Each structure stands twice: as C-alpha cells, then as structure tokens.
Amino acid sequence: MKTTFTWKIGGEAGFGIKVSCMMFVRLCVRMGLHIFDYSEYPSLIRGGHNTYQVTVSPDEVFAELHEVDYLVALNEETVRLHLGELTKGASIIYDPDVVHLDAAEFQQKEISLIGVPLKKIVKEVGGPDIMRNMVAIGATIALLCAELTEFEELIAEQFAKKGETIIGQNVDVVRRGYAYVQEKHKRECTHVLTKQEVKSKRMALTVNDAISLGAVAAGCKFYAAYPMTPASSVLETLARWDTKAGIVVKHAEDEISVINMALGASFAGVRSMIGTSGGGFSLMVETLGLAGITETPLVVLNSQRPGPATGLPTWSGQGDLRFVMHAAQDDFPRIVLAPGDVDEAFALTRDAFRLAEKYHVPVIILSDKFLSESQKSTEPFDLGDENIARESMLTQEQIGALTEKYKRYALTESGVSPRTIPGMPGGVHLANSDEHDEYGFTDETSEMRTAQHAKRMKKLEAIAKEIPAQKMYGPESADLTLIAWGSTKGTVREAMRILERENIHINFLHLSHLFPFPVDQVKRVMQNAKRTLLLEGNAAAQLGGLIQQFTLTVPDETFLKYDGRPFFPREVVAKVKEIMSS
Amino acid sequence: MSEPEQPKHRASDFNTSTFPTWCPGCGDFGIWAALKNALVELGREPHDTVVVYGIGCSGNMANNVNTYAFHGLHGRPVPVAEGIKMANHGLTVIVIAGDGDGYGEGLGHFLHAVRGNADITYIVHNNQVYGLTTGQTSPTSDKGYKSKSTPHGVIEEPINPISLALGASGTFVARGYAGDIKHLTSLIVQGVQHKGFSLIDVFQPCVTFNKINTHLWFQKMTVKLEEMGHDPSNREAAIQQAFRRDQLPIGLYYKEDRPAYHEQLSQIAETPLVEHPLEPLTFDELQKEFM
Structure with a gap:
C-alpha cells in the first residue's frame, strides 16, 4: 500500500471547490502528513474550469506532482481535461447522474470509476449544491481506508461560526459519501491515509x-x-x-x-x-x-x-x-x-x-x-530570542552630541548616513527627490552630484557582503548542474528525488538572492560544473543574462517555460534525461 | 485667531540657509510668508512639523522652510503625507503643491484623501499655468487660455477644486490669495487646527507666464466670504459660491467636524504607530491559523 498520493478536484468556478479542499488539506496536516497543493483557475468568478490538487505524503513534499491518483470530477470536462494525468490504478470519483463515463474505456486504462450520487446525497439532507465537495471528500476518506472522526472534528471547528445546522449537514453528507463507498465500492486500499507521529503540530x-x-x-x-x-x-x-x-x-x-x-x-x-x-x-x-x-x-x-x-x-x-x-x-x-x-x-x-x-x-x-x-x-516558525534592533538611525542622545548641524546625507565611508525621524529635535532635514547636498538642500553642482550618487551606489559594496552562500543541493560533483531561482526550487528538488530513485544524480544551485548578484559563488559553480542547465519561467532567460553579465560564462543548456504553468517535476526529469543522454 | 502672548518662535526661525529661487513678485513668496507666520501663530516647532512638497515652483519651497520636509514626486505629495500621518499622528502634516501637481497628476490622490478625511493641510499654489516648465496650460487655466502647449486656446473647462472637495465630502474647504498674507495666514492656522483634511486653494499670480490672472486682476476679482456673511456650515451655499464667475470668493467656504482618518484606527488610539515596539504584539496566535 502506498502512502504518497495526489488528489485532485475539478469543476466550474463557483462550485465551492476551494473551501472544501482547504479542509481536506488541513485534515492531512493534522494527521501529521506533509502536503503541497496547487490550484488552477481562470480570472473569473463564475464558470470556467477550476482545479485544485494536493500531494500528500509522510515525507516532505517540495512541489505538486502532475500525476493524479484520485480525481474528483464535478463535471465531464474535468475527466476530459485531466485524463492524461491519471496514474495506472487511479480512481475517478464522480456523480453518475451528472457525469457520464464509459466503464469499458476506463477498465482498459486500469482506472477505477467510483460513482457516488453526490447530488442526490446532498438533496437527501437538504443542503446546498456546493456540499457535493464534502460528499466527495467523505468518499475519498473511505477509499483511503481512514476513519472519519478527525474530519468530523475539523468540520465542527471550521464551521463553528456557521452554527449547528450547517455543521450537522456537512457531517451528514460526509458520512453518507463515506458509507456509500464502503458499501458499493468495497475494495483493497491502494493508498492509505494514516496518522503519523509528529514532534509538534505543523502548518x-x-x-x-x-x-x-x-x-x-x-x-x-x-x-x-x-x-x-x-x-x-x-x-x-x-x-x-x-x-x-x-x-x-x-x-x-x-x-x-x-x-x-x-x-x-x-x-x-x-x-x-x-x-x-x-x-x-x-x-x-x-x-x-x-x-x-x-x-x-x-x-x-x-x-x-x-x-x-x-x-x-x-x-x-x-x-x-x-x-x-x-x-x-x-x-x-x-x-x-x-x-x-x-x-x-x-x-x-x-x-x-x-x-x-x-x-x-x-x-x-x-x-x-x-x-x-x-x-x-x-514546522512552525521560530522567532528566536533576539529583539529587533533599529539600525542606521540616530538616537536622541546621539543627535544631542552632534557638534555641527545634522546632515541627513552625510558623505560617509560606507555610503550609509544615519537618519533621524520627524519628531526628533535637532534632526530636522529635507528628504529630497532633487539631487541634494549633505543636508538635503537641492544642489546641482557637478561635485555634489557625483559625490552623492557615488555615496548611494557605494552601499552596494557592503550589501554584497551580506549576501549569504546560495543553497546547493545534491552531490558535490555531478554530471549535470541545474541552476534556477525563486519558485522553481521545490519542483527541481522533487525532480531530483525522482531522478535519484532512477540512480541519476545531478546537483542544483538555487539562487534566492538575485541582486546584488552572488558573483563569486556562481562563477565558481559555473567553472566547476561539468555541464550546466539553466531553468527559468520566462522567455528571455533573464537569469541566464545575469550569469553572462556577471561571470562571463554561459549555461550549456536552457529550459525555459512561459505558458503560465509552473514547471512540473516530470518535465524537469524528462529534460534532464534528454540532456544526459545526448 | 488669538496669538499666544509670547510666541516661541519668530517667522525667521522657520527660514533655512537658502533663499527661494522664485521670480521677483511671484505669489509663492506670499504663501511662504503666510506658512511661516501660521507656524509661529500655532506655536509649532520645526521638529514636530512635516511639510511634504510636490514638484513645481511651489515644491521648490522645500529648501526654504525649516521643518522636517519630504520633497516627493510631481502629483504625489498627498499620499506621502497620509503615510506620515498614519505613522505618527502627533505630527502636524502640511502639503505644499501646485495646480499641475495637485489637480493634474495628483487629482485622484486629492479626492481620495478628502473622502478619507486624512488630517493634513493641503495648500495648493494655483497660478493657472505651468511655471517651472516655462508656460504651458494647467488644469485650472480658463477655457480658451492660450499657452505654449495650447496655442489655439484650452478646450477643456477648468478644474474647480472647491466644488470637487465639497463633492467628495470635504470637511474644510477654503481659498486664499497669495497677495493677502494676513488673510491666508489665518486660513492656514484654521486649516492646521481643523481635525481632518483641509483644502486651501491659493490664487497665486505667476508674474512671468500668466499675463491674464495677475495681481491686479485678482485684487479686482476676489471678494471675502466672511465679509459677505457666508455661513461656512452651509454646504449648499458653499457650492453656490464655488461656481461663481462674476467674482472669486476667498475665505472659508465650508467646515464640518467629522473624525479624521487616523482617529478611526483602533490600533493607534492609544499611541502613535511609530512609538509601538517593533516586537510583534502576537505571533503564535497568528501561526495557529495555519495549523
């Protein structure tokens, strides 16, 4: 039995997908499991195709997986659009009164059809149509061989403000969906949702x-x-x-x-x-x-x-x-x-x-x-014990100790000129949009313009020293080094996990500090790498340009995507394999 | 307004080491003098007052008033001032802008600050022409006004800042004339004392580029509302005065007491925001929302 799975729900906007899905996620996290979720929706309030998916695992999940094990289809379009994402042995949970599927076709594809009369069940308890999602979650929990107790507690907690009737209706439809699957779709579990021991509650x-x-x-x-x-x-x-x-x-x-x-x-x-x-x-x-x-x-x-x-x-x-x-x-x-x-x-x-x-x-x-x-x-974030310190700001005592009139834009060694704030006697100054002298008064002379401009730019030297080492993942030496920035981190890490299972080892430099650019480290990585692959969500390889500009090196390969969707791990896996076999 | 018996400062205490660069005879000198006089009369200190300036001849006053000052962008001084007031409502916050600044680029900010009743005093130098860019039309130029950018005459009707402020639920709407410093000083004093947004539109003759709306012309055209028995609590009457063309009324058009924006923020009811400790009031409770 597997413990990692991806569950997806699709339907029209206005079907109330988000709220119920958030509850399913909350349930998984409370049970000590890790999750990563992802949603797609058009810029509309009603109509249009919406999906929401979550990958659940006892291990940390870095990104959404494209392969879906459980698909809740609130309309036929959902099945049509996402059929290609279904894994062998996947289940489609749907309402046979609304969505008409050909059993033979799916049997051939080794996909189980889990028909649940979502609409009818909601009608039985007199609830609104959007409660269909809750029936589907009840059905999902049954398929995952888990108990309902925890989910019922969650419903009571989340809907506390909405009152007993709403709570009762929701619990009722969840139970009915759960019972329906147990009765009509009794089978061996392919995936299980089991409570994990955790040190502290996760977020x-x-x-x-x-x-x-x-x-x-x-x-x-x-x-x-x-x-x-x-x-x-x-x-x-x-x-x-x-x-x-x-x-x-x-x-x-x-x-x-x-x-x-x-x-x-x-x-x-x-x-x-x-x-x-x-x-x-x-x-x-x-x-x-x-x-x-x-x-x-x-x-x-x-x-x-x-x-x-x-x-x-x-x-x-x-x-x-x-x-x-x-x-x-x-x-x-x-x-x-x-x-x-x-x-x-x-x-x-x-x-x-x-x-x-x-x-x-x-x-x-x-x-x-x-x-x-x-x-x-x-894990919950830790604030640490240190108090927040104010920096580059004069105290009232320091102002009092000044031997000359306060200069807001004093030409200092580091380029940082300690500031004062309104209300502080002795710190009066003009913060000026015009080029200015040390006090802030408008000054267009060649000397002062050059001095103030240079002073401001000088700050970059000190800032550059504050840029920490950028994170490197994977073995120190690898046949391929992937370079990416920002949001692609999780996807690449998830892809590396898949590749490792296939004994393909790459390493990965992730840039979280783009400017000032971590020149030395990137130069080192570029020089030492056997082969490099740049991965970015834009058409012009914008980071690639920075790498060229600052390190005078060019990544060997680039993988650019700009269709509005994030990279999916399997796309990265395929690209890496393609490059490594060429 | 009654002056304090012994003013803490003289107007010259609000001078800086630099002297204005305006043309001799510019209306801006009158506004500059009135502002300093008002600060003296109000008993303000250079350190407890912030003046935010826009860009234009008016904005160049940033170099010449000894208070905390922020010289921002063309059209944008009002939101800067709103931010300052929310951060530290203990400060007196005044905005100096021009008609291009305030009624062209910054018209939206002006109306939104009015409806929010942000507690700032907005002094608009209205010379009906663009001076610093050497003589193009302004949003308040009269229809038909010929300028470098409108050689055939302006097609649009001029912006009427008084009626706009009244229409946006303004709580203090006034107009002054740069040539009557005493009268303008009194308006600025009242504007600063008013809790909420105070618009003080100021007729300010541009001696170099506007040959129509001159000192002589304003002296002929302006009449004082207070001398006409105008009741500043009567909005309908204020609107009527705002649309007059035969004469140009100056003085207080309308005043109403309504809570200022910052007074409706419970977070800062006790202490100005800037005096709050940096450490979060609560953190674990917020994190729990995600568990």
Whole structure:
C-alpha cells in the first residue's frame, strides 16, 4: 500500500471547490502528513474550469506532482481535461447522474470509476449544491481506508461560526459519501491515509502567508496595497490581523498612492511594506526611484504573473526579474530577493526589513502565483530570542552630541548616513527627490552630484557582503548542474528525488538572492560544473543574462517555460534525461 | 485667531540657509510668508512639523522652510503625507503643491484623501499655468487660455477644486490669495487646527507666464466670504459660491467636524504607530491559523 498520493478536484468556478479542499488539506496536516497543493483557475468568478490538487505524503513534499491518483470530477470536462494525468490504478470519483463515463474505456486504462450520487446525497439532507465537495471528500476518506472522526472534528471547528445546522449537514453528507463507498465500492486500499507521529503540530501555508508572518515578525507596522492577484492575500491576511498585530493596513486608491503612503510612513520611522504584481509594480516605478534618492527604507513584494499588461492574471511566471532589477530611471542601490519556499519566504521577509533599514534602500521580494497560492506543510516558525534592533538611525542622545548641524546625507565611508525621524529635535532635514547636498538642500553642482550618487551606489559594496552562500543541493560533483531561482526550487528538488530513485544524480544551485548578484559563488559553480542547465519561467532567460553579465560564462543548456504553468517535476526529469543522454 | 502672548518662535526661525529661487513678485513668496507666520501663530516647532512638497515652483519651497520636509514626486505629495500621518499622528502634516501637481497628476490622490478625511493641510499654489516648465496650460487655466502647449486656446473647462472637495465630502474647504498674507495666514492656522483634511486653494499670480490672472486682476476679482456673511456650515451655499464667475470668493467656504482618518484606527488610539515596539504584539496566535 502506498502512502504518497495526489488528489485532485475539478469543476466550474463557483462550485465551492476551494473551501472544501482547504479542509481536506488541513485534515492531512493534522494527521501529521506533509502536503503541497496547487490550484488552477481562470480570472473569473463564475464558470470556467477550476482545479485544485494536493500531494500528500509522510515525507516532505517540495512541489505538486502532475500525476493524479484520485480525481474528483464535478463535471465531464474535468475527466476530459485531466485524463492524461491519471496514474495506472487511479480512481475517478464522480456523480453518475451528472457525469457520464464509459466503464469499458476506463477498465482498459486500469482506472477505477467510483460513482457516488453526490447530488442526490446532498438533496437527501437538504443542503446546498456546493456540499457535493464534502460528499466527495467523505468518499475519498473511505477509499483511503481512514476513519472519519478527525474530519468530523475539523468540520465542527471550521464551521463553528456557521452554527449547528450547517455543521450537522456537512457531517451528514460526509458520512453518507463515506458509507456509500464502503458499501458499493468495497475494495483493497491502494493508498492509505494514516496518522503519523509528529514532534509538534505543523502548518500548511502559502508563501504569501509566510511573507505576512515574516512581516509581522520583522516589526512591520504599515502595509499598503491595491488588490492584485496573486499578491492580494497578503493584504487580506494582514488586514485581518491588523488590530491583533498592531499594524495599520491601507487599501489605497491605486498603486502609486500605495508606494507613496508607505514611503511616507517609512520616512516617519515606521517599518513599511507594500505588495502587488507586475502591473501594479509598473505604476510604482517612479516612486521606487524616490525611495532610492531619498534613501528611505521600503520592502516591496512583487508576486509575478505572466504579462505584459494584463497577461494571464491567475497564472504563474518568472518574467519580472530584470524589470525589478532595473525599474526606475538611472541607478540607485536596491536588493532583490526570491524565496523558493515558505521557510525561505519567512526568513527572507524578516531579513528584507533589516536590510532595508540598515542600508536605507528598497528591498524587492519576488514571488509568483505558484508560490503565492500553493500551500506547503512546514514546522512552525521560530522567532528566536533576539529583539529587533533599529539600525542606521540616530538616537536622541546621539543627535544631542552632534557638534555641527545634522546632515541627513552625510558623505560617509560606507555610503550609509544615519537618519533621524520627524519628531526628533535637532534632526530636522529635507528628504529630497532633487539631487541634494549633505543636508538635503537641492544642489546641482557637478561635485555634489557625483559625490552623492557615488555615496548611494557605494552601499552596494557592503550589501554584497551580506549576501549569504546560495543553497546547493545534491552531490558535490555531478554530471549535470541545474541552476534556477525563486519558485522553481521545490519542483527541481522533487525532480531530483525522482531522478535519484532512477540512480541519476545531478546537483542544483538555487539562487534566492538575485541582486546584488552572488558573483563569486556562481562563477565558481559555473567553472566547476561539468555541464550546466539553466531553468527559468520566462522567455528571455533573464537569469541566464545575469550569469553572462556577471561571470562571463554561459549555461550549456536552457529550459525555459512561459505558458503560465509552473514547471512540473516530470518535465524537469524528462529534460534532464534528454540532456544526459545526448 | 488669538496669538499666544509670547510666541516661541519668530517667522525667521522657520527660514533655512537658502533663499527661494522664485521670480521677483511671484505669489509663492506670499504663501511662504503666510506658512511661516501660521507656524509661529500655532506655536509649532520645526521638529514636530512635516511639510511634504510636490514638484513645481511651489515644491521648490522645500529648501526654504525649516521643518522636517519630504520633497516627493510631481502629483504625489498627498499620499506621502497620509503615510506620515498614519505613522505618527502627533505630527502636524502640511502639503505644499501646485495646480499641475495637485489637480493634474495628483487629482485622484486629492479626492481620495478628502473622502478619507486624512488630517493634513493641503495648500495648493494655483497660478493657472505651468511655471517651472516655462508656460504651458494647467488644469485650472480658463477655457480658451492660450499657452505654449495650447496655442489655439484650452478646450477643456477648468478644474474647480472647491466644488470637487465639497463633492467628495470635504470637511474644510477654503481659498486664499497669495497677495493677502494676513488673510491666508489665518486660513492656514484654521486649516492646521481643523481635525481632518483641509483644502486651501491659493490664487497665486505667476508674474512671468500668466499675463491674464495677475495681481491686479485678482485684487479686482476676489471678494471675502466672511465679509459677505457666508455661513461656512452651509454646504449648499458653499457650492453656490464655488461656481461663481462674476467674482472669486476667498475665505472659508465650508467646515464640518467629522473624525479624521487616523482617529478611526483602533490600533493607534492609544499611541502613535511609530512609538509601538517593533516586537510583534502576537505571533503564535497568528501561526495557529495555519495549523
């Protein structure tokens, strides 16, 4: 009996797929299992094809698997679209009154048809149509030879606010779906859902959730945003937590206002963050430069989706790397981070606030739809014991000890000029969008322009020293070295797992810090690798260009995908095999 | 307004080491003087006041007022000021912008700040022309106004900032004239004291590029609302005054008491946000949501 499986549900938007699936995931995580989930949906509220899938395993799951073992088909289209993903021995759970399938065809393909009268069962208890998902989950739990007790407890907990009737109805339909399978589809279990012993309760969360937690942990007190998929959930999560966490969340009139408000809040001394996707980021660009020249700290989340313009609003891609690196006119120092999973997202968000404040620069965090909306199981985050320290900011005592008038843009060795914040006597200054002298007054002389510009750029030297060693996975030496950044991390790691089972060993350099670019390490890896494969979710090989620019080397092979879907492990496996056999 | 018996500061305390670069006779000098006078009258300190400036001749005042200052982008000073106020509502936050700045690029921000009743004082230098870019039409230029960018005359009707603010539920709507510093000072003082968004649109003659809306013209055209017995609590009357063309009323059009934006945020009811400790108030409880 297998313990790792992928369960998928598909139907039209408005079928209430998400809520019930979240509960199935929660059940698996509470039972001590690991999960990774993934959803696809068009930019519509009703109609259109929606899917949601989750891979469940006693071992950590790094990415969604493309191979589906259990498919809940709420309509016929779901079967048609996803038949190719079904494994040998897979089961389709469907309502024979709604979805008409030819038994002979599926028998030939070794796929079990698990007909359950979803609609009829819901009708029997007088529930709404969306409860069909719950019947299907009941049926799934029966197929996985697990008990219902835990799921019933979860229903009671999750629907507590909705009252006894709703709880009762849900429990009822789940039981009926479960009983129906036990009675009509009695068979040996192919996969089992068994409770695992775990040290502590795990979480299941998206990168957007992890970024929200990271922001709170870092002392972020102001978050502004304008809703835009796939960044919106950070706005919603932080808004839900605002009074509990003591954070002011502002849904502003547009993205230009968003970034200007955050800059104002940051200038006034509050750790501030904004979130958007590429389109909204485009609107923010001029103000990003304002953060650069006024040397105001700011953390910016750009959760990418394919573009240009509206592009594919609910799909994924990695096309904004060069854009965020170069956005806004002329040069100014910035930092670009790209976490590869929820743990990195939490850690890097915390560090983003530290770096922004220490160097008075904007720090951009790149996520994408795939990471921002996929839940992964992980251990609870540890805050550690250290208090958050304010950096590069004068205390009132230090201002008092100044022997001359305070200079906001003092020409210092490191390029960092300690700031003061409004309200502090003696620290009065002008934060100036115009090129300025050391006090902040407008100055267009050749000497001062050169000195201030050089001072700002100088900060990159110190920042570069803060870039940690980028993570390397797999054996030290391998016939093929894969290089990727950001969200492809989990997929590559999952692919490596599959390859290892087939005795194919590759190694993998994952870049989570894109700018300043980890030049020395990448150069070393490129020089020592026998053969390199670059993998990116864009058409221009944007990281490839950076590698060329900074290391004067070129990856041997590239694997680019820009169809809006993330890489799937099996695609990476196939590509690696193709390269290694050539 | 009654002045404190012994003002803490003189207007010159709010000067910086640099002198304005405006043309001799520019209306901006009058606004600059009124702003400094108002800060003195209000008993404000350079360190407890932030002035946010847009881009234009008006924005260049950033170099000339000794308070904490943020010189931002064209059209964007209002959201910066809103952010500052949310971060530290103990500060007095004033915005200096121009008509291109405030009613062109920044029109959206202006109306949204008005409806949110953000507690900032918005002083718009309205000279009905683009001065710093050397004489193109502005959103407040009169229909038919000929400029470098509209040689055949402006086709659009001018923006009416007073009626827009009233229409967006503004709680303090006023207009001043740069040539009457005493009157303008009083409006700025009232605007800063008002809890909520205060619009002070200021007629500001551009002596170099606007040969129509001159000092002489304004002196002829302006009338004082307070001398007309206008009741600033009467919105309908304010709207009527806002649409007058025969004369240009200056003074307080409308005032209403309504909670300011920051006063409706329970997170900062006790202490300004900037004084909150950086350590999260709660963390484990938030994490539990994902378990």
